[in-house]
Amino acid sequence: MPEYAVVIMRYGPYSAVGLSVEHRTFRLQGLQAVLAADGHEVILEKIDDWNVVELVVNEEVVFHCNINDLEFGGDGKLDPLCEQARRAVLDAY
Template identity: 80%
Template sequence: MPKNAVVILRYGPYSAVGLSVEHRTFRLEGLYTVLTEDGHQVILEKVEDWNVVELMVNEEAVFRCNIKDLEFGGDGKLDPLCKKARQAVLNAY
């Protein structure tokens, strides 16, 4: 995938530490950082599916995972799921 691609990062609500179910972006920070450092434009889009993270490139889902499996905060460089997501975007076309 060339640089400056548009990546839609779809994410659903989840419950954190017994709190109410809401859309939160804390676990998306590393993934967002990894993708923007590659030069991609990332658009956050809320969806109603619980616990889901999905990356869309050219209207095609290229990566999907449980939002609770992503590391909380950070830059995403040590998170293995962020590496897989980055590679999925790079392989998309």
């Protein structure tokens, strides 16, 4: 994989603490930080699928998870899902 990839982060709406279902980026902050630290360009794209996060590199989904499984806020360094996503992007191509 090229060292610096364009990563499209597609994310769906989810409910937080009993609030209405909406597209929120709070749980994506750590994942964005980890990918940006590796030099990747991250583009956010809203999708209609509930509770979903997908990372797309070269038009191929290389990682997906439930958005509620990501840690809220933070830098992503201690979140094991962020590390899995980071490796999936590095192994893509």
